[in-house]
Amino acid sequence: MAIVGSILCALSLGTAELLPLFGNHDVLGGLVCMWSVAITRWALICSLLLSNVDLKQRAVMKRWSAAHCFLGSVYESCRQVMFGGPLESGAAPLENPWQPWFLVLNTVAAAAACLFWEITFPDSNGESNGKEKKQKARVLFMRVLRFYRPDYLLLLGAFVFLSAAVLCEMFIPFYTGKVIDILGTQYHWHDFRAAIFFMGLFSITSSLSAGCRGGLFMCAISSFTSRVKVKLFGALVHQEIGFFELTKTGDLTSRLSTDTTLMARAVALNVNVLLRTLIKTLGMLSLMCSLSWKLTVLMLMETPATGLLQSIYDAYYQRLSREVQDSMARANDVAGEAVAGIRSVRSFSTEKSESLRYGNKLLDTHKLIVRRDTVRTLYLLLRRVQIPLFVAMLYYGRRFIQSGQMTTGNLVSFILYQTDLGDNIRTLIYIFGDMLNSVGAAGKVFEYLDRKPQVSTDGILQPDTLRGHxxxxxxxxxxxxxxxxxxxxxxxxxxxxxxxxxxxxxxxxxxxxxxxxxxxxxxxxxxxxxxxxxxxxxxxxxxxxxxxxxxxxxxxxxxxxxxxxxxxxxxxxxxxxxxxxxxxxxxxxxxxxxxxxxxxxxxxxxxxxxxxxxxxxxxxxxxxxxxxxxxxxxxxxxxxxxxxxxxxxxxxxxxxxxxxxxxxxxxxxxxxxxxxxxxxxxxxxxxxxxxxxxxxxxxxxxxxxxxxxxxxxxxxx
Structure with missing residues (x-):
């Protein structure tokens, strides 16, 4: 083990000692050296240090060691493709004072990437349950789609208008940048008029298409909701009497009112938002790449952190919101009981105790609201952390303008696209979770639709005369x-x-x-x-x-x-x-x-x-x-x-x-x-x-x- 430790220590020092084999100014040789060291280091860690770790922890440690060993090499390779120049990270002499900081940052970055992976794609002993849950959600989603079959023409028209609205909306920032370039350089009336004309055309077309899209989706939702409610009510009234004795009336009315509406949202509203956001995100990425693919790659570096932050926030905020609603319901129950039994309250002189009981319930609700709002405040605060990345985008944008790789109008268009891109990514992450909740509501509705009455009504005997014996x-x-x-x-x-x-x-x-x-x-x-x-x-x-x-x-x-x-x-x-x-x-x-x-x-x-x-x-x-x-x-x-x-x-x-x-x-x-x-x-x-x-x-x-x-x-x- 002492020999292994010495090897690992030598490999962890960086590639400075191996660079003479390739030449200090040979960038390709430096990259080959870095990747060789990373692969060797990862192989030794996996084969020698993780042999005595249990299987579940071994998988986690392998992913962490991979991120730790390869992060520097991936960064340098991407940087060379984007910007070129001499090698910086891990290839400088050991006397370089930034070398220890790079090792620390490398370790922290690897740990953050591993944390993102474990939270987003966790290992669990219940993998089969997770697959079954996804399969069930997929089946339920397809059943909801089949219920929309009579409304396919409405949905198809809505999708056409949705695509038109999104495509037209995406080109508005593009022509905004063109107008800035025209005004900032030698002015040409024809170019300016054409840019203004297309901006107005795309804006009007986007607004009209968005209105038509919303109207068609709402018509489809209304038709679907009415149809499902009728089928569900028909299934309920055919159940045996014992079913209604075991099932609370509130559950049945909730299925008829709330869950049927959530089913409609699962396909119509959610798919509307999902497709609109997805098309818009892909379109913006393509236009951003056409403006500057280097800045696009730089902006995408925040996507994993944004996704991780949004996933954690959605989980905690939704759970706290449900707890707030439950707490408010309990407080309302206390108030309702006191008002309904006001004669008993007055008879036993318990006004103060009832007020105290109600106040305690409201205090519990207040504490939950404070926790919920604190989570939201922290979320909004952490979202501001992306400002350094925005500053980096401006810095490199200025360099690209100076080098002639971009124009000022291109940079303005890029900034406009980047502003919406983060919101769209967060919407995509949220909408998947919301669709899962909606499909869960559909499962409750289908449970009643598929239920067979325990008292059969399938008899066929209809004699002409009946004695009544x-x-x-x-x-x-x-x-x-x-x-x-x-x-x-x-x-x-x-x-x-x-x-x-x-x-x-x-x-x-x-x-x-x-x-x-x-x-x-x-x-x-x-x-x-x-x-x-x-x-x-x-x-x-x-x-x-x-x-x-x-x-x-x-x-x-x-x-x-x-x-x-x-x-x-x-x-x-x-x-x-x-x-x-x-x-x-x-x-x-x-x-x-x-x-x-x-x-x-x-x-x-x-x-x-x-x-x-x-x-x-x-x-x-x-x-x-x-x-x-x-x-x-x-x-x-x-x-x-x-x-x-x-x-x-x-x-x-x-x-x-x-x-x-x-x-x-x-x-x-x-x-x-x-x-x-x-x-x-x-x-x-x-x-x-x-x-x-x-x-x-x-x-x-x-x-x-x-x-x-x-x-x-x-x-x-």
Whole structure:
């Protein structure tokens, strides 16, 4: 190792001792010498000093040693190509006082280059995950592009105008320099007029093209967003009921509003900015090279540092911005809770503590804002570090003007291009990250678009006649939100045509679950439901729900007229049928007394009507379909005595072949049922007529006070 160390020390001193072999003034020989020393040094470091380093650190050290060993040689080679002259770095005699500083700067520059590489292209054990993520983002991006297929003409036109706008904009600084050259030298009116004409032409064309480009892109975004929202909404409403119980409403509305817009931006706005910036950057580089390729290479030396600074800044600033938004949301939650519960706050005299709690949340937000703004301040400060490079550009530009390699106008044009070049490079770096975020939002949307409902609606059975004979066979069922708590266990029940079956029992016993399963809101884990001897899932979705109608305890009305709500889901329904259904539900009377009658708007969720009125409209909505199976879940809870009597005695017996399933807690509703089924803890305890169950004096008799909420002489049996 001592020998190796001596060799390395000798090689690290530079090439001064080897230059006599080639001649001190032989530049080509000096470069060959420098590259030979660099290669030998790098080979020795890799083979001898890195043999005992683990694999991950070895890769990093190899890159650092390569930068350290070859940086001086690369610099001298590039400098010779650009400017020529004698060798400077690492080739001077050892007595040169600048030699130690060059070695230090070489080491620091190598470390900075290595740091840029490691941050931009890090080694990680999760390379496969990174590739999978990129592959997934690429697939999602292509899917978004396919959604834009109907808007391809708009995008194509936008791209044409984008190219025209950028190309025309790029030539404005070029002709600005020409005008300066014309004014600074012997003045020629024709040349000046031509330059001014082209400047004006390119400026007007650029403005018009930019406006057309923006308009076409906005049209494409609007069309795309509307189309995706419709498809997403259609996919959501086809999901099973359990999906909506597990998914928060805020998540769904966020997908419909925010994420669909981000999807549009992923292609339209982001690609607009990306293509515009890319074309402009490439065009400016080509024009800058035509003006002075040497100054262009000098300006490009800041690109890695700019990219590294922008990447670090974007990551930290976006993370802090998200934390600020979350902190503000928490502060708003505290304020909202206090305002909503102001009576409790006043009652317990906690005004000061609530103010203190809100102040603490705002203080957390303030600290995050300070951190975020500090990061931005440091970023803006570091961006000013490029001033020395700008000074170098002016220095060498002056030398090129003196040597006749450039004109003053060329230098002015070059400066104008260089001013925009840094901003364009930063925009390119930012837009890639923003596109990745947008594609991530598209992934959430596609997750819902691709989701298959767990309760299938692919049945095809549509018999001409349906008797309405329903059978529950050994059902076991748990709700998706509570999979470990069975609601029904070995449950069996038969509903016969022409009979009224009443389900009774304590709350939470499984009555409403039977209704939900018959409506195909859920799929039982075990057992099956037969309708006229066929599995329930084999029936066509629309056909099944035209034959099975339900009225819930809390009916939902939709904004629109009363007529629209009664005929909800039906097309071209005659007005006579609407009147008939409303009369059966005892709703025609109060509807006729309204100012606009059946055209009266019910308001949002039926807010303009009372609970009983909404209940009667919901009953009419079910009866107008003339269903073979009618399900009534606590419909009499909001009805007055007269309406309840009419519903029980008129509407429910108007179709003698109809299968009627009723859930009620009023004795008058169930005592005339052909079959009363007592359900508790998901099992059938007893069934029979009211008199049979009372005479049996079993569970129905003992639980009657828990089952029924009204005082009745029958309850004293």
């Amino acid at each position: 329903a059978q529950f066979h050994n059902l076991t069922f748990s709700y998706p939100t509570r999979p470990d708590r069975p609601v029904l266990q070995g449950f069996s029940l038969e509903l016969k045509p022409g009979q009224m079956t009443a389900l009774v029992g304590p709350s939470g016993g499984g009555k409403s679950t039977c209704v939900s399963l018959l409506e195909r809101f859920y799929q039982p884990q075990e057992g099956e439901i037969l309708l006229d001897g066929q599995p329930l899932q084999s029936y066509q979705h629309q056909y099944l729900h035209s034959k099975v109608a339900m009225v819930g305890q809390e009916p939902v009305l939709f904004s629109g007229s009363i007529r629209d709500n009664i005929t909800y889901g039906l097309k071209n329904c005659p007005l006579e049928k609407v009147y008939d259904a409303a009369q059966k539900a005892n709703a025609h009377g109060f509807i006729s007394q309204l100012e606009h009658g059946y055209d009266t708007d019910v308001g949002e969720r039926g807010g303009q009507l009372s609970g009983g009125q909404k209940q009667r409209i919901a009953i009419a909505r079910a009866l107008i379909r003339e269903p073979q199976i009618l399900i009534l879940d606590e419909i009499t809870s909001c009805l007055d005595t007269e309406t309840e009597h009419m519903v029980n005695n008129d509407a429910l017996v108007s179709c003698p072949s109809q299968t009627l399933l009723v859930i009620a807690h009023k004795l008058k509703t169930v005592e005339k049922a052909d079959q009363i089924v007592l359900i508790d803890n998901g099992t059938v305890l007893e069934k029979g007529t009211h008199q049979e169950l009372m005479d049996r004096k079993g569970s129905y008799y003992r639980l009657r006070e828990k089952i029924f909420t009204e005082n009745s002489p029958q309850n004293s049996h």
